Amino acid sequence: xxxxxxxxxxxxxxxxxxxxxxxxxxxTVIIGGGVHGLATAYYLARNHGIRDVAVLESHYIGFGGxxxxxxxxxxxxxxxxxVRLYDEGLKLWRVLTDELDxxxxxxxxxxxxxxxxxxxxxxxxxxxSTHNFMGVHSELLDPQQxxxxxPGLDISDRPRFPIQAGLYHPPGGIVRHDAxxxxxxxxxxxxxxxxHQGCDVRGIKTDAGRVTGxxxxxxxxxxxxxxxxxxxxxxxxxxxxxxxxxIHPLTIQAMVTxxxxxxxxxxxxxxxxxxxxxxxxxxEIATGxxxxxxxxxxxxATAYYLxxxxxxxxxxxxxxxGVRFMRIWAGLADMTPDMAPIMEGNLGWDGLYLDAxxxxxxxKSGPVAGKYMxxxxxxxxxxxxxxxxxxxxxxxxxxxxxxxxxxxxxxWD
Amino acid sequence: xxxRLTCPVCGKRDVYEFTFGGQERGPRPAQEGLSAEEHFxxxxxxxxxxxxxTREEGASRADVREPLQEEWWYHxxxxxxxxxxxxxxxxxxxxxxxGGG
Numbered sequence: 001x002x003x004x005x006x007x008x009x010x011x012x013x014x015x016x017x018x019x020x021x022x023x024x025x026x027x028t029v030i031i032g033g034g035v036h037g038l039a040t041a042y043y044l045a046r047n048h049g050i051r052d053v054a055v056l057e058s059h060y061i062g063f064g065g066x067x068x069x070x071x072x073x074x075x076x077x078x079x080x081x082x083v084r085l086y087d088e089g090l091k092l093w094r095v096l097t098d099e100l101d102x103x104x105x106x107x108x109x110x111x112x113x114x115x116x117x118x119x120x121x122x123x124x125x126x127x128x129s130t131h132n133f134m135g136v137h138s139e140l141l142d143p144q145q146x147x148x149x150x151p152g153l154d155i156s157d158r159p160r161f162p163i164q165a166g167l168y169h170p171p172g173g174i175v176r177h178d179a180x181x182x183x184x185x186x187x188x189x190x191x192x193x194x195x196h197q198g199c200d201v202r203g204i205k206t207d208a209g210r211v212t213g214x215x216x217x218x219x220x221x222x223x224x225x226x227x228x229x230x231x232x233x234x235x236x237x238x239x240x241x242x243x244x245x246x247i248h249p250l251t252i253q254a255m256v257t258x259x260x261x262x263x264x265x266x267x268x269x270x271x272x273x274x275x276x277x278x279x280x281x282x283x284e285i286a287t288g289x290x291x292x293x294x295x296x297x298x299x300x301a302t303a304y305y306l307x308x309x310x311x312x313x314x315x316x317x318x319x320x321x322g323v324r325f326m327r328i329w330a331g332l333a334d335m336t337p338d339m340a341p342i343m344e345g346n347l348g349w350d351g352l353y354l355d356a357x358x359x360x361x362x363x364k365s366g367p368v369a370g371k372y373m374x375x376x377x378x379x380x381x382x383x384x385x386x387x388x389x390x391x392x393x394x395x396x397x398x399x400x401x402x403x404x405x406x407x408x409x410x411x412w413d
Numbered sequence: 414x415x416x417r418l419t420c421p422v423c424g425k426r427d428v429y430e431f432t433f434g435g436q437e438r439g440p441r442p443a444q445e446g447l448s449a450e451e452h453f454x455x456x457x458x459x460x461x462x463x464x465x466x467t468r469e470e471g472a473s474r475a476d477v478r479e480p481l482q483e484e485w486w487y488h489x490x491x492x493x494x495x496x497x498x499x500x501x502x503x504x505x506x507x508x509x510x511x512g513g514g
Contacts, residue, residue: 202465236463246457251505293433295482296505297463302415304429337457394457395450 016102016182017189022196025222026054028377029214031201031237032230033057034066035177035363036355038184038195039370040227040377045191047371048378053193054223056216058200058233062181065231068299068331069363070254070276070288072267074111074172075136077361078127079401081388082340083134086361088385089368093175096367102183104175107281109266111172112141112149114316116161116272124167131169141166150266152317159315161272172267174278177363184367204240211351225377227353232332234356236297243348246394247357248295248335253305254288255328256280257320273312284326287313289360291333299330333360340400343369343389345376353377354391416506422492434485436461437497464503481508 028044030037033055044050057063073093075086093106115121124140131138143155146166155163185195196218203215204226213222228237232249260283269276269289277287290305306328314321336342336357344354355373358365375383382390388400417425442455462480480503487495499508 233463235459235461236465239460239462240465242460244454244458244460246459247461248459249461249502294428294484294500294505295436295461296500296502298503298505300414300505302429304415395453397449397453 016186017195020189020194020196022199022218022221023054023194024220025213026194027052027223028054028225028227029221029223030055030227030229031214032064032228032233033061033181033185033195033197034064034229034231035062035180035184035366036066036231036358036369036373037227037229038181038188039367040229040355040373041193041195041370042184042188042191043371043374044378045188045193048374050374050378051192053188054221055188055193055195056199056201056214056221057195057197058217060197061185061195062178064233065331065333065362066181066366067178068254068329069177069360070278070286071174071177071280071363072111072172072269072276072278073106073175073364074169074267076111076113076127076131076138076167076169076172077402078130079340079388080130080134082400082402083130083136085368085372085385086365087134087136089365090171092367092371096180096183100183100187102179102186104179104183105281106173106175108171108173109278110149110168110170111267111269112146113167113169114146114153114163114268114270115165115167116163116270118164120271121165124165127167136169137171138167138169141168150264150268150317152263152319153268154316154318161315163316174267174280175363176281180363180366184370201237201240204237206241206349209350211349223351225351225353227355227373227377229355229373231356231358231362232334233297234334234354238354238356241348241352245342245356245391246337247342249297249332250294250335251292251296251298251300251330252288252333252360253290253292253301253309253328253330254286255301255306255309255325256284256286257323258326259283260285260323268316270312270316273316275309275312275316277313277317285313285320285323291335297332299332301328301330333358333362335359337394338399339402341365341369341389342391343373343376343386344391345380345382347391418486418498418507420488420491420494421496422494423488426488426491430488430490432487432489434487434495437483437485461502 200217205213264279267278342357
């Protein structure tokens with residue numbers, strides 16, 4: 001009996017955060033219990049003393065993109081405005097591990113992006129110059145140097161698209177994505193934030209040009225400020241208010257092989273093969289990158305991409321032939337035309353904030369986006385860091401030049 | 414799960430034979446008097462409802478689009494025809510009888 005109650009106490013002590021009673025009104029309501037929503041709530045409470053905050057999550061925290069990405073973090077974006085933001089984000093993992101008193105398992109293994117054409121080699125040279133100018137460590141490698149970094153790579157002429165160059169970025173790595181969600185929930189809840197899981201937003205209430213609350217599956221909740229931070233579902237939430245956005249929610253697939261002995265000590269990705277891969281701390285090769293081109297809100301995985309991914313991986317790293325995939329899953333990526341996010345305040349209605357369009361950069365940017373969105377929501381003033389990410393850039397033909405940083409994701413462009 | 418689309422020429426075929434051509438946006442706005450902003454809005458901005466309820470104040474139900482989406486597809490690995498069909502982004506399936514337009 002004593003043993004049983006000791007076990008119960010131990011379990012109680014191990015809980016990171018506890019459910020809170022649902023109040024009918026909060027100062028600030030955030031839609032989306034992923035990395036972005038939880039980070040915003042955490043920083044609202046920590047940096048700005050705004051603790052009357054609710055995070056509404058329709059499933060469980062980390063159900064969406066936060067728990068479905070391949071956990072890669074890096075700061076080798078294309079443009080200076082983006083590099084600056086992601087660089088600060090990359091430096092936050094160590095700080096947060098300490099601040100949250102929770103091991104986020106940041107594995108600083110570095111990443112290597114492979115290029116297979118003269119055009120990508122030129123793009124890498126430009127990108128590396130931008131990174132170095134911004135103080136971010138990044139260097140251009142030739143194929144031989146790529147093979148020295150990752151010995152398993154096939155740098156011969158045998159693959160359909162032979163490796164011609166590499167963009168090596170030592171500050172990058174992998175972070176345990178679930179730990180980030182749990183750690184931020186712990187930190188936010190400890191500062192008074194209420195996290196409500198299973199709370200599905202069905203309507204947004206407005207009055208005289210202001211947001212006044214949300215209608216949810218758990219009843220109406222009033223608020224002064226509302227943040228839409230629902231990842232791939234943000235377009236669906238915005239559609240409630242009739243807000244048109246230049247965002248396509250697309251399904252992106254990822255998969256893991258069975259566990260192998262440690263042999264791959266860096267993240268690698270490839271432009272021509274549309275692949276990124278890393279070996280997790282459990283030994284699996286986690287790999288992904290494929291996007292179905294049609295707009296949808298499902299997380300369907302397909303045999304088509306499973307096969308495609310296997311072919312691409314074996315081309316790049318022939319030793320993987322015969323390794324089996326163990327699991328496949330999918331998540332949503334909210335793609336903007338220029339691959340840069342949209343961070344807006346007082347969007348059509350006073351008190352309405354939007355943090356969306358992160359595409360497949362949503363995980364690595366989560367904490368830093370939360371930090372600046374919290375500042376934006378707390379002060380009502382757009383932080384200098386977010387000036388480059390306004391929605392109106394799409395109406396003024398001032399697109400961010402981020403597109404060369406990643407692969408083509410659709411067929412219509 | 415993959416799914417099939419109805420090509421007006423070839424009938425039901427695997428979706429990976431097709432190229433997605435985007436949401437049907439209606440006719441291109443007339444060039445006369447078209448501001449840059451209106452043009453960019455027409456090119457890039459979309460409403461993609463996700464089946465959430467509508468807001469009560471200020472918008473009647475008729476203002477808000479149903480999640481069903483009319484869209485363009487190109488049968489690149491088949492007969493090469495461009496056509497429109499209706500698909501539900503909530504289920505990622507073509508609506509029965511939606512194809513062949």
